[in-house]
Structure formats: structure tokens, C-alpha cells
Amino acid sequence: MLRLFALVLCLLPTTLAAAQSYPSGPVTMVIPFAAGGPTDVLGRIIAEHMSKTLGQSVIVENVGGAGGMTGGSRVAKAKPDGQTIMIGTVGTHAQNQTLYARPQYDAASDFAPVALIAEVPLVLLTKKTLPPNSLQEFITYAKANQATMNFASAGNGSAVHLGCVMLNMAIGVNTAHVPYRGSGPAMNDLIAGQVDYFCDTIAGAVPQVQAQTLKALAYFGKTRSPALPDLPTAQEQGLAGFEAYTWNAIFAPKGTPPEIVRRLNEVAVAAMDDEGVKARLGALGAQIVTPERRSPEYLAGFVKSEIEKWAVPIRQSGVRID
Structure with missing residues (x-):
């Protein structure tokens, strides 16, 4: 027991020092889709503000393929030092876990959740x-x-x-x-x-x-969007109860030190609170999540619940990708 306690004390300064020196250089934000799409646009807006807060460039890299799993797999396998992160979606971190016969990763356990950003x-x-x-x-x-x-x-x-x-x-x-x-x-x-x-x-x-x-x-939202106020919802047009959406969240590789995850969460939340970012995302119809939904702990539970939620309609649809 004493040896374990001594080991923890020895490791603590190293962990704190790593967090204090983070980031040690430019951070790569993987967007798991091609440039020009909505995930790419949102990611670049968030990355721009994060760069200012971190004092290091957050460089967007588009890694498309397999419905976003190619980029997701790259981040899951990256060194867990906070220098590589990604923008995930309901597709990359929930739906694909049921849709694919052999997903390239476990969305609930192969990542360190950082922050839920917006629903779209x-x-x-x-x-x-x-x-x-x-x-x-x-x-x-x-x-x-x-x-x-x-x-x-x-x-x-x-x-x-x-x-x-x-x-x-x-x-x-x-x-x-x-x-x-x-x-x-x-x-x-x-x-x-x-x-x-x-x-x-x-x-x-x-x-x-x-x-x-x-x-x-x-x-496909519950109520009309301020971004397109003249466009009726599917429910207004007779498709009762129909909704379809995505969400965007930041993930780091599994094993990323908690102190670095917290730092990334802080800068992500700062971006969400910025009036300029709010205006730009709002103009695109993205709904920034409320403060109580922005923690790493919330995102971890949210991913698990979304995997379970989407498993039912996907199985009912009969769609399966080998």
C-alpha cells in the first residue's frame, strides 16, 4: 500500500507538468469527412477560436471514408497526449456501432470524451x-x-x-x-x-x-429553425413524430490525461460562449448545447445512450453494412 502511494506521488508531478505544458505544439483536429461539408464548417469555426485560447494553432485535417470511421479510427489509435483530437457526430460515434457488422472502433470506450458542442x-x-x-x-x-x-x-x-x-x-x-x-x-x-x-x-x-x-x-427538427423560418417541419407536413439530426462533439484518444481533457473542455466551452462563434453557428442552424450538457462526463453518458437509442430503428430498417 505504501509503495502504491509513493508511486502515485511520483507520477503526480509528471502528470501536472504535462498538463501545464500542454499543448506542446500545433494540435491536429481531424474532421472525418471531406472539406466543405457541415461538420468541416463547424469544426473550423471551433478550431479557430480554440487556437486563440490555447496559444497554438489547431490545424484541421480532413480524413474521410467509411462514413467517418476512417478519421475516427486514426484518432482512436493516436498518441493520447491531446495533440490529436476530432469532431465526432451521431454517425461516427453512435449509429455506426449498429449499422456496421464490424465497426473499426468502440465509440464508447476507445475515446476520451471532451465536449458536446451542438445539435443539428x-x-x-x-x-x-x-x-x-x-x-x-x-x-x-x-x-x-x-x-x-x-x-x-x-x-x-x-x-x-x-x-x-x-x-x-x-x-x-x-x-x-x-x-x-x-x-x-x-x-x-x-x-x-x-x-x-x-x-x-x-x-x-x-x-x-x-x-x-x-x-x-x-x-427534420421538432420546431422550425430560425435559420430557415419559412421551411415547415416534417411533422407540420403530416409526418407525425419524425425527427432526424446529427450532433457534433470533440473527442481525444483513450488514455489522454484527465488534466489535458479538462483543458480541452475549457477551451471548447470558451468557444461555445463566444458571441461571434454563437452568431456564426446560429446562422448555420446549429443549436449550441446548454451548459449542463458540456462536460466530458455528460458526453460519455450521452454517447452510450445514443448508441442504444439508434440501435432500435437501424435494426428495424434492415440496413446492415459488411
């Missing part, structure tokens, strides 16, 4: 030439043309993939899935008319809706 509902978007102009018109059209229709996603197992899967299941259609390496490339092809529809986050949808490069038919 999805929006049903279609190419401009698709005839429907409302959700009910879309349902009627899709049922009649499902054999030739397709939808885009940010990759197999991504939140926006599951959003359209849940929509298809709710309205009773089966259309072809076209996965991309992120929302950015998917959005580009939707605008070009190469795919029929896309259930993207409102953060990614707002600029294109305002530019009138595509159609927005329904918002």
Missing part, C-alpha cells in the same frame, strides 16, 4: 428539377418513381445516410443510395442534378437554400 437537425433537399415542392408531393412522387430515384449521403453509416434511410422507411419507399466521401461532394452533385435528394444538415443546407441552387422541402 437535417433537411430534405432535392435537385431543382425534381417536380415536388412540398413533403407530401415528394412522398407521392417518390412512391410512384422509387425504382429510378436515388439519394446522396456523406458515406455509408454517416448521419445523413441514416437520415434518408429513416425518411424512406417512414414514407414507405426504397430508393438507391449513392455514398460520397463527405457532404461537400454529395452537395455538389445534388446541385449539378446528378442525384435526386439528400438529407443534409441544416448547417450545410442554409447557404444553398439561400442561393436557390436546390429545393428544401422539409426540416
Whole structure:
């Protein structure tokens, strides 16, 4: 017992010194999707403010593939020193645990949760030439043309993939899935008319809706978004109880010292409290979480509950990726 106590005393100064000297250089923030998508945009806004607070650059690196698991796997295997972190989503840290037969990591145990940042509902978007102009018109059209229709996603197992899967299941259609390496490339092809529809986050949808490069038919949140106040919810348009969303959170590798996790949490919360950051995220439709939901402990429990929550509809949908 005395030896153990002595060992703890010996290690304590080292741990504290590591935390006090953190970060020792630029921090890499992995975005597990292609540049230009909503996760990338949100991550860059947060990274910019974190850089100022930490006094070191937070460099965004886009590592797409496998619905975000390629980037997630890289961070899970990174050295646990706080120099490599990531922006995770409901797709990378909840839905993929059931959707994939062999996930590349355990989302609940292979990471050190840092902070839940924001929740972001999805929006049903279609190419401009698709005839429907409302959700009910879309349902009627899709049922009649499902054999030739397709939808885009940010990759197999991504939140926006599951959003359209849940929509298809709710309205009773089966259309072809076209996965991309992120929302950015998917959005580009939707605008070009190469795919029929896309259930993207409102953060990614707002600029294109305002530019009138595509159609927005329904918002998948509980109530209308201030970012697109004229867009009715799916529930308003007759799809009772339907919601689809993603969320964004910061994760570090498992084993990252608690003192470094706390420091990262502090700078993340400082970003969320910044009026400029609030305005930029709000304009994109991202809903910054309330203070009681921002701790590492909250995020750890939240991830476990989200894995359990999404397991049920994913299994019911019958979608499974080998």
C-alpha cells in the first residue's frame, strides 16, 4: 500500500507538468469527412477560436471514408497526449456501432470524451428539377418513381445516410443510395442534378437554400429553425413524430490525461460562449448545447445512450453494412 502511494506521488508531478505544458505544439483536429461539408464548417469555426485560447494553432485535417470511421479510427489509435483530437457526430460515434457488422472502433470506450458542442437537425433537399415542392408531393412522387430515384449521403453509416434511410422507411419507399466521401461532394452533385435528394444538415443546407441552387422541402427538427423560418417541419407536413439530426462533439484518444481533457473542455466551452462563434453557428442552424450538457462526463453518458437509442430503428430498417 505504501509503495502504491509513493508511486502515485511520483507520477503526480509528471502528470501536472504535462498538463501545464500542454499543448506542446500545433494540435491536429481531424474532421472525418471531406472539406466543405457541415461538420468541416463547424469544426473550423471551433478550431479557430480554440487556437486563440490555447496559444497554438489547431490545424484541421480532413480524413474521410467509411462514413467517418476512417478519421475516427486514426484518432482512436493516436498518441493520447491531446495533440490529436476530432469532431465526432451521431454517425461516427453512435449509429455506426449498429449499422456496421464490424465497426473499426468502440465509440464508447476507445475515446476520451471532451465536449458536446451542438445539435443539428437535417433537411430534405432535392435537385431543382425534381417536380415536388412540398413533403407530401415528394412522398407521392417518390412512391410512384422509387425504382429510378436515388439519394446522396456523406458515406455509408454517416448521419445523413441514416437520415434518408429513416425518411424512406417512414414514407414507405426504397430508393438507391449513392455514398460520397463527405457532404461537400454529395452537395455538389445534388446541385449539378446528378442525384435526386439528400438529407443534409441544416448547417450545410442554409447557404444553398439561400442561393436557390436546390429545393428544401422539409426540416427534420421538432420546431422550425430560425435559420430557415419559412421551411415547415416534417411533422407540420403530416409526418407525425419524425425527427432526424446529427450532433457534433470533440473527442481525444483513450488514455489522454484527465488534466489535458479538462483543458480541452475549457477551451471548447470558451468557444461555445463566444458571441461571434454563437452568431456564426446560429446562422448555420446549429443549436449550441446548454451548459449542463458540456462536460466530458455528460458526453460519455450521452454517447452510450445514443448508441442504444439508434440501435432500435437501424435494426428495424434492415440496413446492415459488411
